[in-house]
Amino acid sequence: MDFEFASPVKIVQRTARDFARQAVAPLVPGMEETGKFPRPLIRQMAEVGLLGLVTPKKYGGSELGYLARTVALAEISKVSAAVGMSLQVHHMQAAALLDWASKEQKDEYLPRLCRGEYLGTVAVTEPTGGSDLLGMATTARPERGGYLLNGSKCFITNAHLSGAPMIVAKTGEGSRGLSAFIVEKGAPGFVPGRNEHKMGMRGADTGELFFKNCRDPASGLMGDEGEGMKAALKTISEVGRPGMAAVALGILEASYDEALKFSKSRTLYGKPIANLQAIQWHVADIMVDLEATRLLCYRASWLKDRGRPDAATAMTMAKVYATEAACRASRKALEVHGGCGTMMEYAVQRLWRDAMVCVSAGGTTEIGKIVLSRAALN
Ligand SMILES: Cc1cc2nc3c(=O)[nH]c(=O)nc-3n(C[C@H](O)[C@H](O)[C@H](O)COP(=O)(O)OP(=O)(O)OC[C@H]3O[C@@H](n4cnc5c(N)ncnc54)[C@H](O)[C@@H]3O)c2cc1C
Structure with a gap:
């Protein structure tokens, strides 16, 4: 078993991380304020190759696959889950076109999606x-x-x-x-x-x-x-659910970072609160949820890239676990912040609000569990 990413995936991860920090982070306060997606970001995402990750090269994509997509979505979502979710749905339409569209439809729409003429829906x-x-x-x-x-x-x-x-x-x-x-x-x-x-x-x-x-x-x-029905279910289960799982993974990573940063900088009783055992337990819980989510997301994408029939179940598992874990972790990170966690200038309240939305988008936890129990019992 090899847990090291191949070089193209590492490049995608670095590109997405740099893009998130440089192009997305400055837009977050404006998005929070207005509730609007910044349209110029669509072309910018196209320029760095984020729109065509699962699209073949002949249509203008990079064909790097689902592990690369998961890693990229997590990096973007660590900075803005809203942009991550928009991007993951874009990939859903690209994948649906690849699976179900006619040659003429593919020739017409896939290049437009890769160029960033618009976002997929x-x-x-x-x-x-x-x-x-x-x-x-x-x-x-x-x-x-x-x-x-x-x-x-x-x-x-x-x-x-x-x-x-x-x-x-x-x-x-x-x-x-x-x-x-x-x-x-x-x-x-x-x-x-x-x-x-x-x-x-x-x-x-x-x-x-x-x-x-x-x-x-x-x-x-x-x-x-x-x-x-087949087209909708395949697209939701094999692209939408792992996409939302990757968005939740980004929220978990950010929750972990925010909890560590605050617990080391906030001083009570003359020492950083990181010395308090209750805070250490919160940190440990977030750490375990983060690592478990990471492994579920990576494995599910790895299976999908290999066309394995068990990929859909793995992706549903990743979605159910990741979105619930993101809710738990962001809430714990918020609690580590005490009253500060409820103030709008701290990122952690946004992480918690975004995590809650991940639970229903892409299909609810209850529906995910029905799908999983059917796979187990049949
Ligand atoms: C931010 C956001 C973005 C979205 N983007 C898209 C999108 O791009 N495209 C799209 O088509 N949809 C989208 N959705 C819709 C999303 O897929 C639905 O919200 C989700 O499928 C749940 O449907 P619902 O909200 O109508 O809840 P309902 O279906 O009304 O469910 C209500 C409650 O009943 C539970 N429930 C339902 N059936 C069962 C059952 N059989 N057993 C047990 N419990 C059950 C649900 O889990 C839930 O708790 C988005 C949703 C959100 C919040």
Whole structure:
């Protein structure tokens, strides 16, 4: 067993770390304040290769794979989980296109995603409930050589930053009754709604999409009619869940650093609070959660890079553990800070708010546990 990264992964890690410190960190206060994603960052992420990590070279990507992606997402999320989440969803649409799109669709959309013309989007969730995929109400009715879309999506990452989101809609009944579409921004009847006002992940764009008699040409269908459920589930489980796990890993790393820094600098009873056993226990708990998360995330990505069938289970495990661990660790880091932890000028309160958002984005812990118990019991 070799725990050393190969050289290309080390380069990606260094590039993402430098980019996060230099280009992302100065934007964090503004994102917290306004709740808006800074659009110029999209092109900048493209320039350093972050947008095309899982896309083949022939479409403008680097094809470095999922371990490189995990490491990059963690580095970005250590500085801004909101930017990490936006980037991970971008990779979701790229991966979905690779798996399900026609040659023409791949030729058209993958280079645009790599160039940073816009951020990728995968719109599945509706007000009827994200966990209940088959309960969705958005319909796509065949009409005059295309489809007529009606309905709405909510909680969609990059909703206002996308040029051509992937939309899952009903074309029939049951699990073969969902289909996936690419809908161009500006298509008549396609209207983005509000940008949500969130407790955490403030800089990530999370919004609604409305379809009112929106006409999508037949060329917008991704894969065959009826393959939407498979496309959504594969993309969520094999790209979305490990992506959110990597974002949570970044939050854990930042929580660990903040807890260490504060416990060494804050003095009580004439000594740094790092001398207090209760503080040492908090630090040790965060340390164990961080290392366990790291190993789960790296192993899951390693399995995915090798096309192993057990990758999806490993990724769900990583998602469930990492997001819950990020909540525990950021809360402990916050407690180490005492009252200071609740003050907005300390990063640790943001880490805790962001960690809480990670639990439902990409599928909740409860749904993750259902998936895992099915894998174990079947
Ligand atoms: C910041 C953010 C970004 C997001 N980005 C996207 C995106 O880009 N694209 C997208 O399509 N969606 C996105 N989502 C939606 C996300 O996938 C859903 O929030 C998630 O799937 C849960 O759906 P819900 O919020 O409707 O909760 P519900 O499905 O209503 O669930 C409510 C509660 O019931 C529990 N529950 C549901 N079913 C079961 C069950 N069978 N057994 C036990 N408990 C159950 C859930 O775990 C949860 O605790 C995002 C969400 C957030 C918060």
